[in-house]
Amino acid sequence: xxxxxxxxxxxxxxxxxxxxxxxxxxxxxxxxxxxxxxxxxxxxxxxxxxxxxxxxxxxxxxxxxxxxxxxxxxxxxxxxxxxxxxxxxxxxxxxxxxxxxxxxxxxxxxxxxxxxxxxxxxxxxxxxxxxxxxxxxxxxxxxxxxxxxxxxxxxxxxxxxxxxxxxxxxxxxxxxxxxxxxxxxxxxxxxxxxxxxxxxxxxxxxxxxxxxxxxxxxxxxxxxxxxxxxxxxxxxxxxxxxxxxxxxxxxxxxxxxxxxxxxxxxxxxxxxxxxxxxxxxxxxxxxxxxxxxxxxxxxxxxxxxxxxxxxxxxxxxxxxxxxxxxxxxxxxxxxxxxxxxxxxxxxxxxxxxxxxxxxxxxxxxxxxxx
Numbered sequence: 245x246x247x248x249x250x251x252x253x254x255x256x257x258x259x260x261x262x263x264x265x266x267x268x269x270x271x272x273x274x275x276x277x278x279x280x281x282x283x284x285x286x287x288x289x290x291x292x293x294x295x296x297x298x299x300x301x302x303x304x305x306x307x308x309x310x311x312x313x314x315x316x317x318x319x320x321x322x323x324x325x326x327x328x329x330x331x332x333x334x335x336x337x338x339x340x341x342x343x344x345x346x347x348x349x350x351x352x353x354x355x356x357x358x359x360x361x362x363x364x365x366x367x368x369x370x371x372x373x374x375x376x377x378x379x380x381x382x383x384x385x386x387x388x389x390x391x392x393x394x395x396x397x398x399x400x401x402x403x404x405x406x407x408x409x410x411x412x413x414x415x416x417x418x419x420x421x422x423x424x425x426x427x428x429x430x431x432x433x434x435x436x437x438x439x440x441x442x443x444x445x446x447x448x449x450x451x452x453x454x455x456x457x458x459x460x461x462x463x464x465x466x467x468x469x470x471x472x473x474x475x476x477x478x479x480x481x482x483x484x485x486x487x488x489x490x491x492x493x494x495x496x497x498x499x500x501x502x503x504x505x506x507x508x509x510x511x512x513x514x515x516x517x518x519x520x521x522x523x524x525x526x527x528x529x530x531x532x533x534x535x536x537x538x539x540x541x542x543x544x545x546x547x548x549x550x551x552x553x554x555x556x557x558x559x560x561x562x563x564x565x566x567x568x569x570x571x572x573x574x575x576x577x578x579x580x581x582x583x584x585x586x587x588x589x590x591x592x593x594x595x596x597x598x599x600x601x602x603x604x605x606x607x608x609x610x611x612x613x614x
Contacts, residue, residue, distance in 0.1 A: 417511025
């Protein structure tokens with residue numbers, strides 16, 4: 245398909261050199277930065293000489309996934325090949341406050357940073373700061389909780405498909421056990437207002453809503469094990485036993501609550517935390533553990549450097565979803581009994597760069613690095 249290019253010159257800075265409509269234009273390392281099915285553009289900036297000043301501005305940091313994402317970002321910055329490309333590298337978390345996150349981004353723009361990577365508090369409040377970054381010639385990349393914007397590169401997994409995958413495993417397990425899909429299932433959602441929570445939920449319901457005899461009980465889990473544990477315990481106390489359970493993140497808490505309530509073993513569609521996978525194996529829970537890999541933060545930083553080097557990327561990147569059937573999980577490969585339960589087992593994307601070792605990640609903390 246022929247592409248149409250247009251040039252946008254921005255005031256006094258390295259500008260976006262071209263936005264190419266159509267998903268088939270040549271882009272950097274497509275085996276890693278694969279275009280989403282609905283991707284419509286590539287984004288490319290004028291090359292800028294390094295070393296670079298780069299910041300990662302995270303929002304919420306109150307769960308194991310976010311902690312590992314920050315550790316992954318710092319581990320990426322510590323690798324010698326990356327460190328030599330950086331003159332300054334800052335990592336901060338601002339809490340679940342879009343105004344605070346926008347203020348932090350503006351501060352880095354004003355300080356002359358070359359690129360800023362964002363895990364957004366919400367998908368809709370950032371249009372003005374995106375325009376300010378463009379005027380200043382600052383590369384923005386968003387990951388995980390992305391923005392509803394086609395102006396910057398998004399690095400993510402297909403969140404809709406992640407939810408669909410978990411729900412399908414639960415539905416398949418119920419059908420195998422009962423011969424039909426009926427009863428009630430528990431859905432532990434994430435942090436309200438985020439794009440990931442929204443898209444995971446919609447993906448789950450693309451499957452669940454097909455079955456009129458299936459009741460769905462939904463509780464908010466905030467992607468947090470403690471919140472998921474309390475929500476699961478309360479849901480069991482109120483509704484009785486469930487025929488299947490789906491959790492966006494924090495499933496170790498849900499499984500602990502099920503064990504404490506002596507809940508029967510049922511199909512689960514859950515995250516890939518180390519403790520979650522151990523409990524899934526020990527309890528012989530059918531279903532799937534599927535991951536939104538925290539190392540996505542490192543891929544977003546990698547994308548920022550790629551763009552600063554003048555190479556093109558799809559505007560909407562979807563990384564592959566790490567997943568495995570619970571019956572196929574292998575100790576020492578898919579989960580690690582000698583590591584903490586809150587260690588996240590999916591530590592990278594091998595088609596992009598060497599995955600992080602547990603030692604690389606555990607050698608970093610989740611504190612702000614300003």
